[in-house]
Amino acid sequence: MRKSVAIAISFILIMLIVTPTKASFSKVIEDDKRDVISVLTNGTTSKPDVDIKKLTYYQYDNGRVILSLQVYGEIDPNSEYWILLSTSDGKENATYLITYTQNPVLLENESSESVLVMKGDIDKVLDNSTFEEINKDTLRVTFYLLSPKESLTGIEAITFCGEQMSGEWIPLYMDELNYTTEQSQSQQNQNQNGEDQGGGQNNEGGEKKSPGFEIIILLAAVFISIVILIRKKKL
Numbered sequence: 001m002r003k004s005v006a007i008a009i010s011f012i013l014i015m016l017i018v019t020p021t022k023a024s025f026s027k028v029i030e031d032d033k034r035d036v037i038s039v040l041t042n043g044t045t046s047k048p049d050v051d052i053k054k055l056t057y058y059q060y061d062n063g064r065v066i067l068s069l070q071v072y073g074e075i076d077p078n079s080e081y082w083i084l085l086s087t088s089d090g091k092e093n094a095t096y097l098i099t100y101t102q103n104p105v106l107l108e109n110e111s112s113e114s115v116l117v118m119k120g121d122i123d124k125v126l127d128n129s130t131f132e133e134i135n136k137d138t139l140r141v142t143f144y145l146l147s148p149k150e151s152l153t154g155i156e157a158i159t160f161c162g163e164q165m166s167g168e169w170i171p172l173y174m175d176e177l178n179y180t181t182e183q184s185q186s187q188q189n190q191n192q193n194g195e196d197q198g199g200g201q202n203n204e205g206g207e208k209k210s211p212g213f214e215i216i217i218l219l220a221a222v223f224i225s226i227v228i229l230i231r232k233k234k235l
Helices: 002-018 181-193 213-234
Strands: 025-030 036-038 043-045 052-059 064-071 080-088 093-100 113-119 122-125 130-134 138-144 151-165 168-180
Touching: 025 151, 025 168, 052 151, 052 168, 064 080, 064 151, 093 138, 113 138, 151 181
Parallel strands: none
Antiparallel strands: 025 052, 036 043, 036 168, 052 064, 064 138, 080 093, 080 151, 093 113, 113 122, 130 138, 151 168
């Protein structure tokens, strides 16, 4: 009898150790296929390696975050993958910029992957981040927020692929996906007021595509400026 009890207790302890911790908050945002914007034609085209399929966000009670960016093709070492994460602890807002590429023209002997955080007087690259490629089509990033009390207020992913021209790398194709908690609440209110009136967004969970090509270009310029500042800080 005692042996059976000991075995049962041991089994329970093992289960508690190996059972993964559930995320305190999670969000999955999906994106349409073949909606990559071409700078050359000012229209959409098929570029599966930068065509965002899904963005998944997990946040745990201890402030640990796992972000997964999945594309319809494969993660391309010569393309750029960026995620801009906005959080708030109720007093201060924080911004996390995740960048990833293996393109030697873009790197210029700098880090191929980084998580930059900006919050109040804090402006630094986190040293607790890890990057992984999963099943060739997914980029997974793990890091810790500055404070476990921070909660997600917005997230945006943007991808680029391009060519080297006159010694400079020029983005020619890009895709973008964004979500904010305000959009999610607005969508819920619209659904409660009656979907039979038509209109509204087709995508769930507050996902919203940019209204036009000009907005995408503006976002690209902002992201590029931020990355340049990051690289200057490392020099």
